[in-house]
Amino acid sequence: MRNPSSLKQEFLKKWIKGLQICSATKKKMSIMERRKAIKVSADIAMASTRKSTTYWSHALMANASKDDTNKIIIENILGNDDDNSKRIIFKKASMGISMSQKRIVRSKKIVRNSCKISRRARKISPSTIAKKLVKKRTQVLKSLVPGGEYMDDASLIKETLDYIISLRVQVDVMRHLANNASHEINDPKTSS
Amino acid sequence: MDIASKNESEQEKRNEEVSMNYQSPNISSEWQLSGSNLTNASMGIMNPSSTNQMVDSFCTTTWDQSTNSPNLGFCDANVQINPSTTNPLGTLGPSWTPSNPMLKGGMFPPPGPVMLPQFPADSGFIERAARFSCFSGGNFGDMMNPFSIPESMNPYHRGPAPMQGPQEVLACNGLKSPQKQHLSNVDTEKSPLKNEKKSESFARSQDEAKEVVGVSGNESDEAGCSGRREETEGAGEESYGKNIGSKKRKRGGQDTEPAKDQIEIQKGEQNPNSISIKPGGKNGKQGSQFSDPTKEEYIHVRARRGQATNSHSLAERIRREKISERMKYLQDLVPGCNKVTGKAVMLDEIINYVQSLQRQVEFLSMKLATVNPRLDFNIDGLLSKDILQSRAGPSSSLAFPPDMTMPYPPLHPSQAGILQSGLPGYGIPNDAFRRAINPHLATTSCGPGDYKDPSSQAPNVWDNELHNVVQMGLNSSAPLSSQDLSGSLSSGQMKAES
Numbered sequence: 001m002r003n004p005s006s007l008k009q010e011f012l013k014k015w016i017k018g019l020q021i022c023s024a025t026k027k028k029m030s031i032m033e034r035r036k037a038i039k040v041s042a043d044i045a046m047a048s049t050r051k052s053t054t055y056w057s058h059a060l061m062a063n064a065s066k067d068d069t070n071k072i073i074i075e076n077i078l079g080n081d082d083d084n085s086k087r088i089i090f091k092k093a094s095m096g097i098s099m100s101q102k103r104i105v106r107s108k109k110i111v112r113n114s115c116k117i118s119r120r121a122r123k124i125s126p127s128t129i130a131k132k133l134v135k136k137r138t139q140v141l142k143s144l145v146p147g148g149e150y151m152d153d154a155s156l157i158k159e160t161l162d163y164i165i166s167l168r169v170q171v172d173v174m175r176h177l178a179n180n181a182s183h184e185i186n187d188p189k190t191s192s
Numbered sequence: 193m194d195i196a197s198k199n200e201s202e203q204e205k206r207n208e209e210v211s212m213n214y215q216s217p218n219i220s221s222e223w224q225l226s227g228s229n230l231t232n233a234s235m236g237i238m239n240p241s242s243t244n245q246m247v248d249s250f251c252t253t254t255w256d257q258s259t260n261s262p263n264l265g266f267c268d269a270n271v272q273i274n275p276s277t278t279n280p281l282g283t284l285g286p287s288w289t290p291s292n293p294m295l296k297g298g299m300f301p302p303p304g305p306v307m308l309p310q311f312p313a314d315s316g317f318i319e320r321a322a323r324f325s326c327f328s329g330g331n332f333g334d335m336m337n338p339f340s341i342p343e344s345m346n347p348y349h350r351g352p353a354p355m356q357g358p359q360e361v362l363a364c365n366g367l368k369s370p371q372k373q374h375l376s377n378v379d380t381e382k383s384p385l386k387n388e389k390k391s392e393s394f395a396r397s398q399d400e401a402k403e404v405v406g407v408s409g410n411e412s413d414e415a416g417c418s419g420r421r422e423e424t425e426g427a428g429e430e431s432y433g434k435n436i437g438s439k440k441r442k443r444g445g446q447d448t449e450p451a452k453d454q455i456e457i458q459k460g461e462q463n464p465n466s467i468s469i470k471p472g473g474k475n476g477k478q479g480s481q482f483s484d485p486t487k488e489e490y491i492h493v494r495a496r497r498g499q500a501t502n503s504h505s506l507a508e509r510i511r512r513e514k515i516s517e518r519m520k521y522l523q524d525l526v527p528g529c530n531k532v533t534g535k536a537v538m539l540d541e542i543i544n545y546v547q548s549l550q551r552q553v554e555f556l557s558m559k560l561a562t563v564n565p566r567l568d569f570n571i572d573g574l575l576s577k578d579i580l581q582s583r584a585g586p587s588s589s590l591a592f593p594p595d596m597t598m599p600y601p602p603l604h605p606s607q608a609g610i611l612q613s614g615l616p617g618y619g620i621p622n623d624a625f626r627r628a629i630n631p632h633l634a635t636t637s638c639g640p641g642d643y644k645d646p647s648s649q650a651p652n653v654w655d656n657e658l659h660n661v662v663q664m665g666l667n668s669s670a671p672l673s674s675q676d677l678s679g680s681l682s683s684g685q686m687k688a689e690s
Binding site: 032035038039042130137140145153154157158161167168170177 | 515549560563
């Protein structure tokens with residue numbers, strides 16, 4: 001897939017940018033606020049590396065941009081990129097992915113309930129049990145991956161792949177950062 | 193033998209029809225071979241005098257169209273052998289005769305590409321035909337064996353009632369099939385042979401056969417994709433599609449199958465499908481001659497009566513192929529998934545991995561938040577430590593090293609209060625925390641003026657900032673990193689004293 005090191009660079013750059021913005025807006029933040037800011041900017045940076053080509057990144061940014069404060073971050077991070085993508089994201093967030101999603105969820109619930117009623121006559125065979133297991137787990141996976149509830153199986157797995165890679169990059173960068181920062185605190189003289 | 197004469201007459205009638213079919217260009221060479229072999233065998237056995245003509249006409253027509261067939265040589269040899277072998281086969285004559293009508297009925301239906309004469313649908317014949325077709329794929333040497341097979345076939349073809357219709361033969365064979373692999377192969381071959389004539393028996397035999405042969409059928413679908421078997425496999429799918437449908441599809445079929453499906457749709461149902469279904473699971477020897485059966489990574493699901501039509505099954509198959517391909521990628525990505533087989537377990541692993549990654553992100557962001565109260569990160573320091581494999585040039589350092597130490601000392605006094613509040617509910621042990629907490633607690637307990645207890649001195653120096661810091665600390669529920677303490681203790685100490 002993508003080169004992880006270049007991905008890391010990009011992610012780091014954008015993340016630092018977002019953090020700058022955060023610290024500029026609020027001078028003194030509580031630790032929880034800081035944590036949230038870190039995480040949000042990291043998520044946004046991660047999502048923007050994909051530039052909304054993947055579904056999960058798009059959904060992530062749309063969810064994040066619901067909060068006003070985050071919008072500034074997104075704007076800045078995406079500043080150099082297409083204006084179109086920004087517009088799309090804000091538009092979607094404001095309008096109505098939520099609306100369409102609710103509708104889909106509602107209709108799915110209706111179908112599910114109707115299936116439950118007709119389910120009694122079915123036999124229980126190992127194949128159906130296996131299918132049930134798989135279905136349950138895909139449901140869980142859908143809840144984990146951002147924007148996953150509205151995807152079919154095949155694309156869900158593809159999105160999961162991409163999401164895992166980005167998560168890994170994120171974790172690696174953050175871990176290095178945390179370790180280095182702590183090392184610097186321990187040995188301030190040796191810090192460069 | 194009235195039966196023999198009856199067979200002859202029927203054969204002659206059908207021979208004409210069959211000869212008309214010879215004109216069709218698409219003929220699988222397997223069937224040519226098997227057809228010719230069976231023709232020779234049966235004809236040779238039955239009536240050397242009368243059938244020789246038919247043999248000649250049949251074989252010549254076969255050979256006209258099978259010019260490219262590598263089996264040509266064998267056909268020749270077979271014909272030559274026939275006269276010599278009629279004697280040993282003649283002993284089996286009476287046993288073979290009753291099977292004629294049945295085989296005839298079975299073998300006749302194939303239109304178009306298959307140019308089989310009518311052969312008795314005897315189990316022995318079917319089995320030999322099966323063997324012929326199997327061996328045609330590879331080992332010609334084995335083809336000579338069929339002549340010795342008839343002797344071994346005796347118990348089999350004496351079993352079924354001679355003049356019964358194909359239904360009963362099928363039924364008998366169906367009963368036998370669980371016990372004998374041969375017969376199961378026979379069933380599958382027989383059932384499609386009688387497609388057009390007896391659809392009910394066909395369906396029934398399919399039902400019986402599919403139970404036994406379902407696995408092998410599926411495997412054979414994937415097993416062989418050789419060019420000349422395309423039609424046969426396609427036809428096999430068509431005939432079995434309705435009954436075996438969903439199971440076959442779940443096996444993740446081949447790419448050529450869509451093409452095959454189209455071919456068979458055009459030509460209608462054909463006989464030669466059974467050959468493709470036979471080998472594979474049941475008869476490893478035969479199956480290996482075609483191709484290696486594909487390895488399945490998914491749970492083996494029992495065959496079910498599928499309602500899928502061709503287009504549906506195609507789409508489903510494509511979809512399933514996609515999913516399986518991506519699951520393979522995931523297997524490489526998620527650690528510890530190599531040995532796992534089965535969708536459900538794989539998904540479980542994936543879910544666990546994603547959850548753990550997400551939790552790690554949360555924890556690390558928390559940790560970074562505690563380390564950097566101002567969200568400042570020393571980029572140069574990071575770069576120098578080669579986090580990234582290549583330097584990220586343009587990013588500028590946001591904080592100077594001396595500034596970094598500034599925020600930390602004010603945090604000292606607040607920590608006494610914060611530490612009481614306890615660790616956050618992450619459940620992840622942080623050794624650094626513990627290490628620093630203990631000395632800090634020890635230091636706080638010490639009296640003022642002690643070098644090892646800068647916390648008492650710190651408030652004197654940073655009194656102004658204390659209030660802010662204390663408020664900050666008290667507002668939060670999480671303790672600060674212990675590394676702040678130790679690092680800033682010394683730095684603060686030094687600054688205070690300097």
